[in-house]
Structures are given as C-alpha cells and as structure tokens.
Amino acid sequence: xxxxxxxxxxxxxxxxxxxxxxxxxxxxxxxxxxxxxxxxxxxxxxxxxxxxxxxxxxxxxxxxxxxxxxxxxxxxxxxxxxxxxxxxxxxxxxxxxxxxxxxxxxxxxxxxxxxxxxxxxxxxxxxxxxxxxxxxxxxxxxxxxxxxxxxxxxxxxxxxxxxxxxxxxxxxxxxxxxxxxxxxxxxxxxxxxxxxxxxxxxxxxxxxxxxxxxxxxxxxxxxxxxxxxxxxxxxxxxxxxxxxxxxxxxxxxxxxxxxxxxxxxxxxxxxxxxxxxxxxxxxxxxxxxxxxxxxxxxxxxxxxxxxxxxxxxxxxxxxxxxxxxxxxxxxxxxxxxxxxxxxxxxxxxxxxxxxxxxxxxxxxxxxxxxxxxxxxxxxxxxxxxxxxxxxxxxxxxxxxxxxxxxxxxxxxxxxxxxxxxxxxxxxxxxxxxxxxxxxxxxxxxxxxxxxxxxxxxxxxxxxxxxxxxxxxxxxxxxxxxxxxxxxxxxxxxxxxxxx
Amino acid sequence: xxxxxxxxxxxxxxxxxxxxxxxxxxxxxxxxxxxxxxxxxxxxxxxxxxxxxxxxxxxxxxxxxxxxxxxxxxxxxxxxxxxxxxxxxxxxxxxxxxxxxxxxxxxxxxxxxxxxxxxxxxxxxxxxxxxxxxxxxxxxxxxxxxxxxxxxxxxxxxxxxxxxxxxxxxxxxxxxxxxxxxxxxxxxxxxxxxxxxxxxxxxxxxxxxxxxxxxxxxxxxxxxxxxxxxx
Numbered sequence: 032x033x034x035x036x037x038x039x040x041x042x043x044x045x046x047x048x049x050x051x052x053x054x055x056x057x058x059x060x061x062x063x064x065x066x067x068x069x070x071x072x073x074x075x076x077x078x079x080x081x082x083x084x085x086x087x088x089x090x091x092x093x094x095x096x097x098x099x100x101x102x103x104x105x106x107x108x109x110x111x112x113x114x115x116x117x118x119x120x121x122x123x124x125x126x127x128x129x130x131x132x133x134x135x136x137x138x139x140x141x142x143x144x145x146x147x148x149x150x151x152x153x154x155x156x157x158x159x160x161x162x163x164x165x166x167x168x169x170x171x172x173x174x175x176x177x178x179x180x181x182x183x184x185x186x187x188x189x190x191x192x193x194x195x196x197x198x199x200x201x202x203x204x205x206x207x208x209x210x211x212x213x214x215x216x217x218x219x220x221x222x223x224x225x226x227x228x229x230x231x232x233x234x235x236x237x238x239x240x241x242x243x244x245x246x247x248x249x250x251x252x253x254x255x256x257x258x259x260x261x262x263x264x265x266x267x268x269x270x271x272x273x274x275x276x277x278x279x280x281x282x283x284x285x286x287x288x289x290x291x292x293x294x295x296x297x298x299x300x301x302x303x304x305x306x307x308x309x310x311x312x313x314x315x316x317x318x319x320x321x322x323x324x325x326x327x328x329x330x331x332x333x334x335x336x337x338x339x340x341x342x343x344x345x346x347x348x349x350x351x352x353x354x355x356x357x358x359x360x361x362x363x364x365x366x367x368x369x370x371x372x373x374x375x376x377x378x379x380x381x382x383x384x385x386x387x388x389x390x391x392x393x394x395x396x397x398x399x400x401x402x403x404x405x406x407x408x409x410x411x412x413x414x415x416x417x418x419x420x421x422x423x424x425x426x427x428x429x430x431x432x433x434x435x436x437x438x439x440x441x442x443x444x445x446x447x448x449x450x451x452x453x454x455x456x457x458x459x460x461x462x463x464x465x466x467x468x469x470x471x472x473x474x475x476x477x478x479x480x481x482x483x484x485x486x487x488x489x490x491x492x493x494x495x496x497x498x499x500x501x502x503x504x505x506x507x508x509x510x511x512x513x514x515x516x517x518x519x520x521x522x523x524x525x526x527x528x529x530x
Numbered sequence: 531x532x533x534x535x536x537x538x539x540x541x542x543x544x545x546x547x548x549x550x551x552x553x554x555x556x557x558x559x560x561x562x563x564x565x566x567x568x569x570x571x572x573x574x575x576x577x578x579x580x581x582x583x584x585x586x587x588x589x590x591x592x593x594x595x596x597x598x599x600x601x602x603x604x605x606x607x608x609x610x611x612x613x614x615x616x617x618x619x620x621x622x623x624x625x626x627x628x629x630x631x632x633x634x635x636x637x638x639x640x641x642x643x644x645x646x647x648x649x650x651x652x653x654x655x656x657x658x659x660x661x662x663x664x665x666x667x668x669x670x671x672x673x674x675x676x677x678x679x680x681x682x683x684x685x686x687x688x689x690x691x692x693x694x695x696x697x698x699x700x701x702x703x704x705x706x707x708x709x710x711x712x713x714x715x716x717x718x719x720x721x722x723x724x725x726x727x728x729x730x731x732x733x734x735x736x737x738x739x740x741x742x743x744x745x746x747x748x749x750x751x752x753x754x755x756x757x758x759x760x761x
Contacts, residue, residue, distance in 0.1 A: 313610070317540055320632035324546040327635040331553060352632050380751050384720040391717065417721040424720065 055253055060246035067238045094213055098127070098194055099183065102208035105129065106198040109140060109206070118143075128193075128211035130166070136173040139206070141166075165189055169209050177207060185212065252276055252283035256290060268298040305362070312358045319355065323348055350492060357494035361477070364418060364501040373506075375529060376416050377409035378455050379444055385424050386442060393431060400427070404444040410455045413529045414506040422502035422510075425495035426459045426522045434463035434519065446528060454508075454525045462519040466512065474512050475500035499524070531557040532646055533575070537567035537593065538582040538608065547580075550635055556642065564588025568596055571603065578645055580638075582608045582631070583616050594623040602674075604645045604687045608633065621727035626688035627714060628724065644715025648691050664700045665740055665758040669693070678736060688713060689732050692725075696746065696756040706753040729754060 105124050109131060112120065121143040131140040168188045176184060176195045183196045192212035199205045255276050262270035271294055276287040326348060330341050386402050393399050404410075412419070430440045441460045447453040466474055473479050477497040500510045508526035515521055534556050536544055544560035551558055559576070561567035564585040571579055579597075583590035590607060597605070607628040609616040617628050627641055660671040668677045674690055676683045685693065691713045696704055710718045710725050718725055733746055740758035747755045 316610075316632045317543070321540070321543045321546055323632055324543065324550050324635045328546065328550050328553075349634075355632075356630075381720065383751065388720050420721050 056246050056250035059249050060242050063242040063245055064239060067242060068235075071234070091213075095194065098210045098212065099196060101127075102129070102194070102196045102210050103198050105131065106206045106208055107200055110200040110202055110204055130169060130209045132170070132173045132207040132209065134174075134177045134205055134207065136170055136177070138166075138170065165191075169193060173207055173209070252279070252287065256283070256287055259294075260290065263294055263297075268294070268301055270294065305365070308358070309362050312355050312362070315351075315355055319348065319352055323352075354492040354494070357492055357498060360421070360498055361494060361501060364498065364505055370415065370505060372415045372417075373413050374416060375411055375413045378412045378419075378457070378526065379404050379410050381416060381420055382423060382442065382444055382457060385420060385427060389424070389427050389431065398439070399431070399436075400440045400442060402442050406446065410444060410446055411529050412455055412506075412526045414526060415502075418502035419506055419526065422499040422524060423457055423459075425499045426524065429495060430459055430461035430463065430520070430522075434461040438462035438519075453528050455528045456523055456525040458521055458523050460515060460519060460521040462515075465514040465518060465520045468514065471512055471514070475510055531555065532577045533557050533559065534578045534580060534642070535559050535561065535567065535571055535574075535576040536580045537561045537564065537571075537585065537590075538580070539563065539584075539586055540582075547635075547638075551639070551642070554639060562586075564590070564593045568593055571597055572600060576603055578642060579603055579605045580608065580642075581605055581625070583620065584610060591619060591623055594620065594625060598624040598686070602684065602686050604648075606638075606641055606645065618723055618727055621724050622731065624686050624731070626686060641715065645687070647715070648687060648713075662694070662697055664697045664756065665745075665760060667693075667697065667736065667758075669697060676736070683735050685732065685735060689728055689735070692728055693732055693736075696754060700756045701759055703749050703755045704753050709753060 101124070105120070109117065109120060117140060121140055125142045127142065129140075129142045130138055133139055165188055169186075172186060172188075172195070176186075177197070183194060185192050185194055187193070194210045194212055196208045196210070197205060198208055256272060259270045259272045271291050272287040277284055277291060279287070323345075326341060326345055330338070330345075382404075383402065386400050390400055427440065427442065434440060438461065440462075441458070443458045443460075444455065445458065446455045470479075475496045478493040479496065480493055503510045503524050503526065506526055508524060510522065510524050512520060512522045532555070534551065536547060536558055538544055538560070539562050541560075541562060544558075544562070548558040548560065559570065559574075561570055565588045567579075567581075567585075568588060581590050581593060585593070588596075594605065594607075597603075604626045605624070607617075607620040607625040608631045609620065609628050610631060620628055626645060629638060629641060662669050662671075666679055669675070669690070670677075671694075674687070676685055676690065676693070692709065695709060695712055706725060707717055710716065710722075713728075714724065729746060729748075736745060738745060743758045745756065745758040747757045749755055
C-alpha cells in the first residue's frame with residue numbers, strides 16, 4: 032500500500048513532537064526559533080525597502096539625468112562638428128554604449144570603446160553576435176519611437192535598459208540618441224554574495240543553540256515536576272522535587288515548592304491513616320483472643336441448643352482473626368525495612384515445600400496439584416523468602432478454593448535466560464470459573480471479590496491476592512492473571528533471577 | 531495437677547485461660563508484669579510457662595534471657611501476629627515453642643499437651659535410667675542431661691528432645707516434618723523456621739563440628755542428619 036504524504040507525516044513527524052517531554056520543549060523551541068528567523072527576514076526586507084530601495088532609485092534617477100544631458104551634449108557636438116572628425120566623438124563618449132540615429136533609423140554614430148579601457152561588469156556584452164543582434168533590435172525600434180509624442184522612453188532589449196531620446200538642436204535637426212543604462216540594482220543582490228551561505232548557516236546554528244537552551248530551561252522544570260508527580264501518584268509518597276528546582280526564583284520554583292508542600296502533607300496524612308489502621312488492627316487482637324477463649328468455655332457448657340450458634344460465632348471469630356492477620360501482614364509488607372531480609376534461595380525448592388504443605392492440607396490428595404519444573408538446575412532468586420512463599424501459597428490456596436474438587440491444579444516453574452539473570456516465572460493454573468475479563472485488572476486489589484459472595488463458604492477475607500501482589504512487587508517481580516482457553520485461571524508470578 | 535505460669539498483662543485473658551485450662555486439668559498462676567513473673571518462675575516449680583512478648587517493664591525477651599541460665603522449664607511464647615522477627619528471637623533465646631496471638635485456645639491446649647507429654651516422657655525415662663552414647667556425646671534420659679566428654683551441656687527441654695531423636699537415628703536422615711511432629715507436636719508450614727532455630731541453638735551449644743566432621747548436617751529439602759558417629 033503506497034504511503035501518502037499525509038501518512039508519512041502522521042507516522043514520523045507527529046510522534047516525534049508528541050513524545051512525552053518533547054511536546055512542550057519542541058513547541059517552545061520551534062516557536063522561538065521561527066520567531067527569531069522571521070524577525071531576521073523582516074528586518075532585512077524593511078531595511079532594504081525603506082533604505083536601500085529609495086537610495087537605489089535616487090542613484091538611478093541621477094544616472095538617468097546624467098545620461099540624458101550627456102546624450103544632448105553628444106547631439107549638440109555632433110551637429111556642429113565636421114563630418115570628418117565625427118569618428119573621434121564615438122571614442123570620446125565611448126565609456127558607455129550609445130547609438131545616434133537619424134529619424135529614419137539610420138545609424139549615424141555609435142560608441143567605440145577606447146582600446147585600453149576596462150569593460151564595466153554590467154556591460155560585458157558579447158562584442159560580435161549579441162551586439163549585432165542588439166543593434167538590429169534597437170535600430171528597428173527607432174522609427175517607431177520617432178513617431179511617438181514623448182521625447183524619451185526606456186526600452187528593454189535582452190534584459191538591458193536603453194534610454195531613447197529625441198533631441199532637437201538649434202539648427203532645427205532632430206536626432207535620436209540611444210544610451211545604455213546601468214542596470215537597476217536588485218534588492219536581493221546580497222544573496223548572490225558567496226559568503227552569505229556560511230553567514231546564514233552560522234546564524235541558524237547560533238540562534239538554534241540559544242532557542243534550544245531557552246526551550247530547555249523552560250521545559251526541563253515542567254518535566255522534572257511532572258516526573259515527581261507521576262512517581263507520587265504511583266505510590267512513592269517520598270517523591271520530592273530536588274532543591275535545584277525549588278530554589279529557583281521564578282514561578283517554577285514556586286510550583287515546585289507548592290508540590291513538595293502538598294506531597295509532605297499527603298504523606299503525613301497517609302501515614303496517620305495507616306498507623307491508625309495498624310493500631311486498630313493491633314488493639315483488636317486482645318479482645319479477639321479473649322473472645323476465643325470465652326467461646327471455648329461456652330462450648331464446654333454442653334448446651335445443645337446453642338452449639339450451632341456457638342459454631343457460627345467461632346467461624347466469625349476465625350474470620351476476624353484471619354482478616355486481622357492479613358491486614359497486619361499487608362502492613363508489614365508495606366514497610367521497606369523488610370527488603371533487608373533478602374536472601375538467595377532456590378525458588379523450585381520453595382515452591383515444592385509449599386506444594387507439599389498444600390497437598391497435606393488437601394487431605395494428602397496429591398493428585399490435585401501437579402508440579403513441573405522446566406530445568407533441573409536450581410532457580411536462584413534473591414527475595415524475602417517468607418513473603419514470596421506466602422505469595423505463592425495464597426495463589427495455590429485460591430486455586431484450590433475456587434476450582435472443582437476433582438480438577439487438577441497445575442504449577443509450573445519456567446525461566447528465561449539472560450546475561451543479567453533473566454526471570455523466573457511460577458504459573459498456577461486451575462479449572463475454576465475464571466474471572467470476567469473486565470474484572471481481571473482488579474483481581475489483586477484488597478477486598479476484591481469476583482461474585483457477590485461476601486458471605487461465601489470460601490472463607491477468605493479478600494486480602495490474599497493483595498498480599499501476593501505486594502510481596503512479589505516488593506521483591507522486584509510482577510503478578511498477572513489471565514483466563515485459560517478452556518475455562519479456568521492462570522496466575523503468573525515472575526521474579527528477577529540472580530546468578 | 532500440672533502447674534502452669536502465665537505471664538501476660540491482659541488480666542481478663544488470664545482469668546479466662548485459668549478457667550478454660552482449669553477444666554482441662556491444669557492449675558494456672560498468673561502474673562501481669564515481667565519482673566513479677568520472673569521472680570515467681572525462679573522461686574516456684576512450674577511445668578510450663580506461657581509468656582507474652584509484649585509486657586510492661588521487663589519484656590518477654592528480657593524475661594527469657596534472665597530465665598534461661600537458671601531454668602530449663604519449657605516456655606511457650608505468645609508473639610504478636612505477623613512479627614516474624616519475634617518468633618526467631620524468642621526461639622533463639624531458648625523458648626520451646628511459640629503461638630501467634632490471637633490464638634485458638636484449642637491450639638494452645640494442643641501445644642501445652644505436646645510439651646507436657648515430652649516432660650512426662652522424660653519422667654518415665656527418668657526411671658529407666660537409660661543413656662545413649664554417640665561419638666563424644668552422651669545423653670542420660672534420667673536427668674535429661676547431656677555430656678560432651680566430661681563437660682556437661684545445658685539444653686532446654688525441646689533442644690534435648692530434638693537432639694535425642696537425631697542421636698537415636700544417628701547416621702540416618704530424619705525428615706523435617708517427622709522431627710517437628712515428634713518434638714514440637716505439630717507440622718511445620720513452609721515459613722516456619724522454629725525447627726531451624728532450635729537446630730542452630732543445639733549446634734551452638736554442642737559445637738558445630740567434631741574434629742573435621744560436621745555434627746548436624748542439613749539435608750536440603752529433606753531434613754537433618756547427625757553425622758559425628760566416631761570419636
């Protein structure tokens with residue numbers, strides 16, 4: 032398919048301008064540069080039209096006057112002169128082209144260049160052919176001019192101007208003098224100067240540098256502020272704009288300071304909120320512990336009527352406990368201090384231990400979980416082992432919980448090779464109901480529920496997968512989920528490998 | 531009646547536990563500060579101490595640090611949920627087992643029974659006067675004592691139990707889960723480091739090597755093996 036100009040520009044030029052960061056920079060740069068260049072052009076033309084132009088015209092006029100009186104003088108002298116001495120006159124006035132015609136158009140006299148005179152630039156006419164041709168043209172125009180009322184006229188032949196004059200001398204004879212005029216100077220003659228190209232290039236280059244610097248100095252703070260606001264929005268509450276920017280004495284400096292103020296306020300607000308939630312979760316444990324003991328005591332009273340209700344209270348207490356546990360786990364994962372506990376472990380061994388655990392809990396039914404590792408070598412990862420272990424465990428538990436009891440859960444460990452280690456990926460696939468596509472992105476959010484099953488028998492509190500994501504991300508990995516072709520869900524946990 | 535000391539600042543919880551465990555045949559004494567508890571623990575003879583880590587004054591760790599040189603009484607520690615560090619530190623300081631708070635009372639009961647079973651086992655063996663010698667180590671079931679050559683080494687109840695199991699199967703690999711089941715009375719989840727901490731405590735006390743031979747060898751993914759068979 033042929034590309035039209037339009038396609039090309041859309042494909043190649045627009046993305047360049049729309050590149051993040053280049054947008055503002057490019058716009059400012061182009062604006063300033065265009066302005067500077069336009070100013071240059073306008074300045075040059077104004078100067079020429081207002082100054083050089085009139086000046087040129089005046090010179091032209093003076094020359095014309097001079098040529099006119101010269102022509103008159105020539106005719107006066109010719110008329111008075113002996114016909115024998117006329118030849119010398121051609122040389123005396125020979126510094127310029129001229130022809131003296133009778134009214135009928137016969138050449139009476141023409142300029143003869145003195146032998147040792149240099150030829151002026153603008154009169155470099157070919158002496159033979161072109162001259163003869165020109166002379167013919169002029170001669171044929173003379174009778175025409177003779178009939179006209181005007182005493183003089185400027186006619187152009189071969190791009191050269193010639194002044195035609197009717198001169199009536201005292202004796203009553205009328206002659207026609209044709210004089211070559213110097214050419215009017217072109218306004219753009221300066222462009223023909225060979226040194227103009229390096230000068231213009233230099234000008235483009237220097238203004239380019241200045242405009243680039245200006246655009247950069249305006250766009251850079253915006254880019255810097257934007258980057259920080261993105262990091263802040265991405266959850267890095269400690270993101271602050273550097274002093275280099277906040278110390279500026281302009282609006283950018285003010286904006287940067289305001290941003291930092293806002294960020295500090297939000298950060299401390301978030302911290303207060305978090306510590307409040309953390310404290311509440313912490314404090315709730317004491318009454319819960321007492322409640323659980325009291326519940327056991329109540330169970331022993333052997334009141335058959337209440338056993339069902341007590342079981343129910345027990346179930347809810349367990350749920351509450353689990354929720355508290357998970358909330359506190361999530362809090363702990365938010366704490367970056369944990370990453371100090373990183374150690375290098377064999378991911379395969381960890382997954383195997385978790386599966387052994389899960390099989391044990393699934394009543395020794397080892398058929399339910401299949402386990403495959405692609406390579407025999409240890410898959411080394413540098414992680415907080417407990418956190419990653421819990422992440423994987425939660426995913427496997429989820430799979431067990433949401434898939435039919437006879438279906439098989441596949442756990443696979445694969446790895447990609449790269450010089451810097453590559454990634455190790457644990458895939459957990461089940462044959463459960465899967466997740467509606469539109470809800471997939473929310474799967475790893477806290478308290479996400481697929482169906483409206485708040486009171487479900489599943490028993491989870493909805494923090495398991497949030498813990499999974501946080502644990503994996505804390506260790507520099509990524510978690511994704513996708514539906515399988517024939518029903519079910521695959522959760523993919525990838526972690527950077529180390530050598 | 532088995533006497534248990536509970537050191538926890540939550541008075542209401544102590545009262546409830548007293549009632550609950552009382553019905554199971556245990557006699558509970560409660561202390562609400564670490565100092566008071568330590569004094570009581572050293573003066574009287576308890577079969578078990580249930581110790582909360584978060585205590586006013588002398589906290590649970592300081593309590594253990596002061597208790598251990600003087601007494602080998604089994605200690606079950608109550609840690610804050612999710613505080614991995616607490617568990618490890620507690621076990622390293624010589625606690626026998628831990629339970630995250632809030633706990634299921636039935637779970638607590640199971641742990642207490644496991645510990646008391648071990649103690650009774652010890653009692654019974656006490657009468658048999660049995661002893662076991664592997665390499666330079668010699669254990670006497672009678673006094674629950676361990677000698678390396680002539681030197682007596684003090685182990686906590688749980689450490690003694692684990693070492694005994696390893697020595698009885700010296701030269702053979704003992705599966706992690708079996709070891710935990712026998713010594714701790716419960717299985718280990720993948721992130722449960724308690725057995726590893728006990729083993730490292732034992733290694734520290736008996737010396738990690740006999741000559742050039744590593745005493746307790748870790749068999750990755752399986753369990754442990756006592757390897758120092760000959761002098």
